[in-house]
Amino acid sequence: MTIELHTWNTPNGRKISVALEEMGLPYRVVPVDITKGAQMAPAFLAISPNNKIPAIVDPDGPDGKPVSVFESGAILLYLGEKTGQFLPKQLSERIPVYEWLMWQMGGFGPMPGQVHHFIALDSEQDRAYGLKRYMAETVRLYGVLDRRLASHEFVAGPLSITDFAILGWAWRHPRHKVDLADFPNVKRWYDTLMARPAVKRGMEAKLD
Incomplete structure (x- = not known):
């Protein structure tokens, strides 16, 4: 299933697009135009309580249920756990x-x-x-x-x-x-x- 990447062209956004590509996960970019204040929209706030990009929505989250994750470091840890890639087991x-x-x-x-x-x-x-x-x-x-x-x-x-x-x-x-x-x-x-x-x-x- 396709992950939604809510982001903009910033260093923190690039962290996640690179990780998704390296992990071979299908994703769809949902642009959040931070130059126009789109990060303040209620719909984005629902998945990113800090009004910051990036955030993801994974329709195939834990136990097969949809999940949203905000903060780029948390997203990277989540994706590493999800795929078992680029995050050591020990x-x-x-x-x-x-x-x-x-x-x-x-x-x-x-x-x-x-x-x-x-x-x-x-x-x-x-x-x-x-x-x-x-x-x-x-x-x-x-x-x-x-x-x-x-x-x-x-x-x-x-x-x-x-x-x-x-x-x-x-x-x-x-x-x-x-x-x-x-x-x-x-x-x-x-x-x-x-x-x-x-x-x-x-x-x-x-x-x-």
């Missing part, structure tokens, strides 16, 4: 997946997102303050990721939902004003993922 092997997924959700997303915000401001004074604060933290997070990938092919061991989560934001590195050449291990990882056919399909899927 708890000891899941720990780094959980750790690095939370790292992305708590830092490598919110911080680059602030860079996006301040770059777009008209006020030079406000822009300079914001970029000084959030650009430094974004670059630091790229450094953390680069050190991790110096000794790991993928972030949490084997290819996992964590890679899809982080890729959604690394995809926007030009907008972060980050040159991946400064982070060679991140660049190697990024190029490897972007060369995967399913990742390409997920990145090219029309989400808006």
